[in-house]
Amino acid sequence: MQKITYTLAQIAELTGATLEGNADCTIQGIASLEKAIPGQISFLVNSRYQLVASGRYEKFLPTTKASAVLLSPLHAEDCPVDKLIIDDPYQGYLKLAALFAIKASPKPGIHKTAIIGTDSKIAASVSIGANCVIGNHCEIGEGTVIGPNTIIGDYTTIGMNGDIEANVTLYDQVNIGDRCMIQSGAIIGSEGFGMIRDSEGWKKIPHLGGVLIGHNVEIGANTTIARGAIDDTVLEDGVKLDNLIQVAHGVVIGKNTVIAGCVGIAGSARIGRNCMIGGMTGISDNIVIGDNVIFTGMSQVTKSITKPGIYSSGTSILPQKAWHKNIARLHNLDDIARKLRKLEKETNE
Amino acid sequence: MQKITYTLAQIAELTGATLEGNADCTIQGIASLEKAIPGQISFLVNSRYQLVASGRYEKFLPTTKASAVLLSPLHAEDCPVDKLIIDDPYQGYLKLAALFAIKASPKPGIHKTAIIGTDSKIAASVSIGANCVIGNHCEIGEGTVIGPNTIIGDYTTIGMNGDIEANVTLYDQVNIGDRCMIQSGAIIGSEGFGMIRDSEGWKKIPHLGGVLIGHNVEIGANTTIARGAIDDTVLEDGVKLDNLIQVAHGVVIGKNTVIAGCVGIAGSARIGRNCMIGGMTGISDNIVIGDNVIFTGMSQVTKSITKPGIYSSGTSILPQKAWHKNIARLHNLDDIARKLRKLEKETNE
């Protein structure tokens, strides 16, 4: 592995933190409080707005083996090693982590094995990887990187500074804004699951809508987004989708909504802005979810929700024997409730 | 985007509808009643047999901005704009949408970058895209299109007029009928999750079965179908699978059964004909589901079902606090039921 080295003095300057410790101490990597070894720096960040778990374990602070820790003034006293103190440890952490990020940006240019269709406009600073196949009438904006083996259909556009990774498939008529990240295996714009039954079986309807994706959108690995039957499927600015999510035809997802892995959203559902949808949640077709709604993981959402708030479903686990007993009762719960009502009446009489 | 233009008179003739309105009115696209703008045509279709949501919103008819609407005689009176009246609006809609479908069919021929193994028979009218790698002893029937970067193993066959899209992976011994659509990212014929535990750990068993797929089958994006351990995994004619579905080794899915996104079907389960399986449903291994069974979304199917009908499971959502309270009670439901029984006895005595 490539080594990146800073002194604590350099890190303090680059992150805007105040150093209490050895300015000349050399740091060669970043790790969690629990796993860090001497020569590494760690950090302590806590927040309900934080979707990353690593590092938020305050309990590991007293015993950390890190050479230094970046943290807020609140925790400075409990830190047994050199400290980098900063008022906003989230921002400090972002800057700190960026120092150790080594992801290489490929050079601009179209790989000689890539195949580009006719009438497509590729900006000069675009990088297109090996074995990419790009269709006709496409547009790709400045600074965008397309990973190897990625397929792009006709009439598809990608904005500036996009990160379209390896093995992505974009069908025809997919329009993507600026600064979007699309991870490997994502499939965008395949025909939706819209069919009509006649006497012979199910007949596919043509899917004439496209997919419209705003700016700053992220789409995780192996996530699928179907094109609309008639109207476009839409992801507004700032939407973030994790891995293995299914977004069906005609769905609309509002600005800055984040969706965790393995969620399924059925056809033409509309989801508001600033929502947070827990992993493996299922959302029924054609329902409407308002802004600022939170679903915890594995929620079964079968009706529209207009009121902001946190919603949950599922039974959570029990030891199997207890579960069997209770679920058998659940399957007779209506009967139980009726018997109770009857008993109440009898007792009151 | 490419523009396709028709007059209303042309559309009436091509769909078999009766025009009430301006025969010379020019139509440049199709959209839903809600989103259509002047110059576009819309439609109104309602049916419980319809798996597409767009356009079925009767409530948008009075205020539509479409220049014309295709609909049944029943709704003609409520239509504020030019009308195309047709007895069977489903069929009319299929014909109408087809008029505006622009998906280009690639020309027959094998792309110069595609690699074809030995002893494989590729019919003359087949189109094979860039960077495809096709194994030995394969057969591909007339009119079939294989998208770019698709991989096909040995002894695999595909019938006529198939649509195998980009970035698909077909392993060895996968047999696919005529007129099948397989969307990007689908993986068919990988070894199933069949193992035997010994003292050292889990040992993979060889998977000797293949995958047998009938005619008119559709397989969605990133759906996975494992090969059988011994017998084939089977999808009968007319089966339609949405995106991100897992079909395990040795599963059999009956004719014309449709399965929505994110469903998981465990090893050797057998599913009947004409079933409809809602999204995110889980089906246990080795169980048998009869014909004409419907599962609503997120059903937990742990036992065989022989009787046709609609089955459901799941708790659906509640505000989180109420959910916590009720689920805590559910975890003691057997106890609650016993107490009620005791109380009933005491009261009756």
Add this chain to the structure above:
Amino acid sequence: MQKITYTLAQIAELTGATLEGNADCTIQGIASLEKAIPGQISFLVNSRYQLVASGRYEKFLPTTKASAVLLSPLHAEDCPVDKLIIDDPYQGYLKLAALFAIKASPKPGIHKTAIIGTDSKIAASVSIGANCVIGNHCEIGEGTVIGPNTIIGDYTTIGMNGDIEANVTLYDQVNIGDRCMIQSGAIIGSEGFGMIRDSEGWKKIPHLGGVLIGHNVEIGANTTIARGAIDDTVLEDGVKLDNLIQVAHGVVIGKNTVIAGCVGIAGSARIGRNCMIGGMTGISDNIVIGDNVIFTGMSQVTKSITKPGIYSSGTSILPQKAWHKNIARLHNLDDIARKLRKLEKETNE
């Protein structure tokens, strides 16, 4: 299809079984007791440790059309055809099935269309398929096979005798042990879903951890494994993952744990050794699951589990009407329980 033929005498010798029947009988294939036809051999294996269903149907033994059956002495009496008797039918079955496995091993060598980066060490016996793109500073051990169209990032290593199949994507800094199988469509090492919210929206944090995979690990088709934000995501030796599983950033999965299809594991969860996790189970972020824990399918795991045992959740299916009634009651279960308590008090007074 290629034909493989043995006499029963040969099979007896190669599997270590005792033949009771016609030594010269010719066998051309293997099939389940239910589906076998004359000329084929079948087998009977039963065990709770067996994750494969085919062939374990004792009820089909009396009517099987197989020419011979491999089975334990316990079942020999009930076998109506030639028998191959063996004390450990699991091991016998593994040997038997291996006789009929025809999967061809590709020859060593790097396909002329493959692209290999600088400073990567590819062992002499490695086979690299067409259109592979391999990054810089990689290492691939002896005997490993890389299927066509697979992408490998920088600083990624793969041990000996690995089976990395077609259309796989390995990002940078993924370290894989010996004898691992990675099926098509798997995506390993994409950035996790770690973000921090500020006034403008969600901001991605850099993901500096890698993915660390032990020996004898299997990863199914279209399964996704995110890299860690800080520490590595870890799969210990002998871990087996089925298809369409999501493993989030920083997750640790212990030795010999097996996970069935469509499971989702959220960020930084830690799962013990020798666990068995049923399909479509969801595991919350940051929780800890001990060794020897079994979750049945669709379990909703929202809290840590330290005690070994079998745990379950979910409601299982009911006819839709009954389900509606019972779930409506579940949504008032706390109220029902309170009323019961009140009634108990009144009755006791």
